[in-house]
Amino acid sequence: MIGSTLDHLECSSTGERHDATRLHTTSRAGRPLLARYDLERAAATLSRETLRGRRWDLWRYAEVLPVQRRENIVTLGEGATPLLDAPGLAGALGLPEGSVWVKDEGRNPTGTFKARGLALAVSRAKELGAAGVAVPTAGNAGAAAAAYAARADLPCFVAMPRDAPPAVAAEVRAFGAELELVDGLIHDAGRRVAEVVAARGLLDLATLREPYRAEGKKTMGYELWEQLGDGGLPEVIVYPTGGGTGLIGMWKAFAELAAMGLLPADAPLPRMVAVQSTGCAPVVRAVEQGDARCDPWDEASTLAPGIRVPRVFADDLVLAALRESGGTALAVPDEEIVRGVRDLARLEGVDASPEGGATLAGLRRLVASGALAPGERAVLFVCGTGLKHPELRP
Amino acid sequence: MIGSTLDHLECSSTGERHDATRLHTTSRAGRPLLARYDLERAAATLSRETLRGRRWDLWRYAEVLPVQRRENIVTLGEGATPLLDAPGLAGALGLPEGSVWVKDEGRNPTGTFKARGLALAVSRAKELGAAGVAVPTAGNAGAAAAAYAARADLPCFVAMPRDAPPAVAAEVRAFGAELELVDGLIHDAGRRVAEVVAARGLLDLATLREPYRAEGKKTMGYELWEQLGDGGLPEVIVYPTGGGTGLIGMWKAFAELAAMGLLPADAPLPRMVAVQSTGCAPVVRAVEQGDARCDPWDEASTLAPGIRVPRVFADDLVLAALRESGGTALAVPDEEIVRGVRDLARLEGVDASPEGGATLAGLRRLVASGALAPGERAVLFVCGTGLKHPELRP
Numbered sequence: 195m196i197g198s199t200l201d202h203l204e205c206s207s208t209g210e211r212h213d214a215t216r217l218h219t220t221s222r223a224g225r226p227l228l229a230r231y232d233l234e235r236a237a238a239t240l241s242r243e244t245l246r247g248r249r250w251d252l253w254r255y256a257e258v259l260p261v262q263r264r265e266n267i268v269t270l271g272e273g274a275t276p277l278l279d280a281p282g283l284a285g286a287l288g289l290p291e292g293s294v295w296v297k298d299e300g301r302n303p304t305g306t307f308k309a310r311g312l313a314l315a316v317s318r319a320k321e322l323g324a325a326g327v328a329v330p331t332a333g334n335a336g337a338a339a340a341a342y343a344a345r346a347d348l349p350c351f352v353a354m355p356r357d358a359p360p361a362v363a364a365e366v367r368a369f370g371a372e373l374e375l376v377d378g379l380i381h382d383a384g385r386r387v388a389e390v391v392a393a394r395g396l397l398d399l400a401t402l403r404e405p406y407r408a409e410g411k412k413t414m415g416y417e418l419w420e421q422l423g424d425g426g427l428p429e430v431i432v433y434p435t436g437g438g439t440g441l442i443g444m445w446k447a448f449a450e451l452a453a454m455g456l457l458p459a460d461a462p463l464p465r466m467v468a469v470q471s472t473g474c475a476p477v478v479r480a481v482e483q484g485d486a487r488c489d490p491w492d493e494a495s496t497l498a499p500g501i502r503v504p505r506v507f508a509d510d511l512v513l514a515a516l517r518e519s520g521g522t523a524l525a526v527p528d529e530e531i532v533r534g535v536r537d538l539a540r541l542e543g544v545d546a547s548p549e550g551g552a553t554l555a556g557l558r559r560l561v562a563s564g565a566l567a568p569g570e571r572a573v574l575f576v577c578g579t580g581l582k583h584p585e586l587r588p
Numbered sequence: 589m590i591g592s593t594l595d596h597l598e599c600s601s602t603g604e605r606h607d608a609t610r611l612h613t614t615s616r617a618g619r620p621l622l623a624r625y626d627l628e629r630a631a632a633t634l635s636r637e638t639l640r641g642r643r644w645d646l647w648r649y650a651e652v653l654p655v656q657r658r659e660n661i662v663t664l665g666e667g668a669t670p671l672l673d674a675p676g677l678a679g680a681l682g683l684p685e686g687s688v689w690v691k692d693e694g695r696n697p698t699g700t701f702k703a704r705g706l707a708l709a710v711s712r713a714k715e716l717g718a719a720g721v722a723v724p725t726a727g728n729a730g731a732a733a734a735a736y737a738a739r740a741d742l743p744c745f746v747a748m749p750r751d752a753p754p755a756v757a758a759e760v761r762a763f764g765a766e767l768e769l770v771d772g773l774i775h776d777a778g779r780r781v782a783e784v785v786a787a788r789g790l791l792d793l794a795t796l797r798e799p800y801r802a803e804g805k806k807t808m809g810y811e812l813w814e815q816l817g818d819g820g821l822p823e824v825i826v827y828p829t830g831g832g833t834g835l836i837g838m839w840k841a842f843a844e845l846a847a848m849g850l851l852p853a854d855a856p857l858p859r860m861v862a863v864q865s866t867g868c869a870p871v872v873r874a875v876e877q878g879d880a881r882c883d884p885w886d887e888a889s890t891l892a893p894g895i896r897v898p899r900v901f902a903d904d905l906v907l908a909a910l911r912e913s914g915g916t917a918l919a920v921p922d923e924e925i926v927r928g929v930r931d932l933a934r935l936e937g938v939d940a941s942p943e944g945g946a947t948l949a950g951l952r953r954l955v956a957s958g959a960l961a962p963g964e965r966a967v968l969f970v971c972g973t974g975l976k977h978p979e980l981r982p
Contacts, residue, residue, distance in 0.1 A: 247640030276665020341937035364981035543735035581975040587758035
């Protein structure tokens with residue numbers, strides 16, 4: 195035992211409990227399952243003080259992670275990414291120093307934040323005896339799944355759009371996974387994965403169709419809490435939103451921290467801001483229309499593959515996080531995404547994926563609309579490295 | 589003050605002292621300068637216990653780093669990379685679990701261990717008032733210099749061979765540095781940098797021609813010490829050797845740790861093993877011939893750009909580290925390098941640069957020759973990410 199206080203899984207829609215000692219994908223109601231912990235017990239050992247001296251990766255938060263036995267941890271050293279003060283960006287936006295921060299998630303294994311979720315999902319797949327894993331992906335989740343499956347010595351099947359970044363397809367193959375390129379988008383890949391899973395008895399790791407990728411992603415929220423220390427959580431989090439796992443995960447992390455008494459009782463939580471592309475903005479449209487769910491986006495098109503997600507499976511949870519946090523959703527055009535990527539490199543030395551560039555474009559719009567008050571801090575989630583995107587180099 | 593105990597700079601050849609409060613490149617004798625600290629004072633505050641809770645990057649070792657004032661630290665969150673147990677590689681080599689470890693340096697900013705050295709060099713350039721920086725490079729040091737110069741808002745000039753990896757050239761440009769592609773190899777780039785430095789008053793950051801890149805690289809040694817804890821330093825370190833800064837730096841780190849009383853008095857230090865390519869092996873040849881210096885290698889050729897370094901400026905220091913540690917040097921052909929890259933990905937989920945693959949090829953030869961005794965542990969330095977090398981994908 196490494197101290198996990200995992201208690202059960204809960205249907206995010208009906209609240210029905212599911213046994214956490216068995217493999218699950220979605221709930222009996224067909225909706226996302228969320229991991230629930232004995233947070234009272236977790237709070238007895240998880241604190242800023244006890245975290246000092248723990249390992250330098252996301253497994254430092256063992257109490258609120260689902261893996262039961264240390265030997266089932268499949269790790270490449272994911273998490274514990276830098277949170278960088280970005281005075282150059284702040285200056286370019288006309289903001290004072292200390293207003294803009296970058297969480298550089300490109301520093302994870304396989305160069306993207308997908309590693310966090312897949313490390314957890316593959317570890318639990320191993321722990322609970324899955325014969326292998328399969329994942330539909332815009333690209334990077336497939337690369338991460340392939341890497342962790344290689345490390346765990348589990349078979350891995352990946353389906354991704356034929357026009358996904360060639361660097362990512364090559365990466366999946368290098369890790370020894372079986373790759374199938376699919377005509378269409380990520381939901382078309384999802385259909386293909388469902389067929390393969392049914393035929394071969396693999397575990398489907400599609401976004402929020404299993405409970406543990408969100409648990410890995412939530413550690414981004416724990417890290418913000420730990421890294422900002424006495425400064426408290428940031429006022430605004432700008433997050434590139436495709437399937438929304440990280441946004442849901444971080445919102446869950448803040449609720450857990452609050453329940454454990456690790457946040458000041460009166461401190462407001464961050465406003466969560468989802469950034470999408472004008473070429474694929476189902477969440478933005480739902481927010482603007484006040485809808486509780488997202489309609490599929492027709493003819494999705496953007497140069498940022500990670501946010502080219504026309505059907506958001508956990509749309510209700512994404513929209514709830516935005517609403518409950520007092521946040522919003524913004525769409526930015528591709529040319530602003532490219533400008534964001536270039537400014538991150540030129541002004542801060544941060545090599546960002548296009549989705550990362552989108553967050554800077556989103557922040558520009560927030561600032562222009564006065565949505566960031568004086569003294570407030572915004573954290574941009576640069577979710578991946580620019581090394582996979584030679585097409586965006588100046 | 590952040591606790592640096594930097595005292596002076598010392599000529600590695602004559603021992604002559606140089607003032608550490610001014611910018612220097614080489615010593616008055618034209619040889620590398622090494623930073624010397626008040627290690628007695630450092631030992632008063634640097635210990636396993638005090639390191640608990642410090643920041644998750646190489647700046648945690650502030651006492652033995654040269655930067656004097658916190659505001660001069662130019663950081664992208666470098667260092668604190670994972671040290672991964674590699675049972676899959678151990679098994680493939682016929683070794684027991686726990687024998688093979690991978691230090692995944694590809695997780696640094698700009699995807700290589702060059703970030704460590706350039707973070708320090710650029711921070712000191714800023715602290716001591718340099719007008720800008722320039723660097724000759726096989727590629728990755730240029731990308732790192734460009735990133736840190738962007739972050740420090742300093743001009744940066746980079747010269748690299750025309751046949752350097754295109755991904756790296758594009759990266760340098762993205763960070764806003766001035767890039768010049770040079771006919772020839774890294775020493776030809778070095779001549780061009782010397783001209784530009786003279787004309788523009790920039791600081792030359794060529795390998796071991798300034799004292800602080802080695803200080804950044806030495807933190808790899810401190811991390812091994814910290815990460816392996818009570819297990820003690822590994823018996824063997826397998827290191828891809830071009831200019832040799834990291835090898836020299838780690839050997840210096842172990843001497844500092846010993847001087848501070850942070851190593852058991854009777855424990856042997858690691859045997860340092862330099863891996864080069866059969867197409868460019870000046871260090872290997874010197875070791876085989878028992879020479880104290882390395883002759884330049886004619887017609888250097890290998891697909892691993894980082895070890896295509898025919899003239900080793902700090903050859904005496906590299907050879908001394910190998911000799912004093914009881915280590916050796918090995919040359920491996922390109923096809924074994926490619927196999928190493930593929931096995932790291934397929935067996936461990938680690939995406940390695942060709943120089944990283946070379947270390948696995950080197951370890952295979954060590955094992956075949958019986959140079960790794962039963963129960964000994966070898967650490968492979970995977971110095972960069974495979975994402976910059978699409979040409980090596982299967």
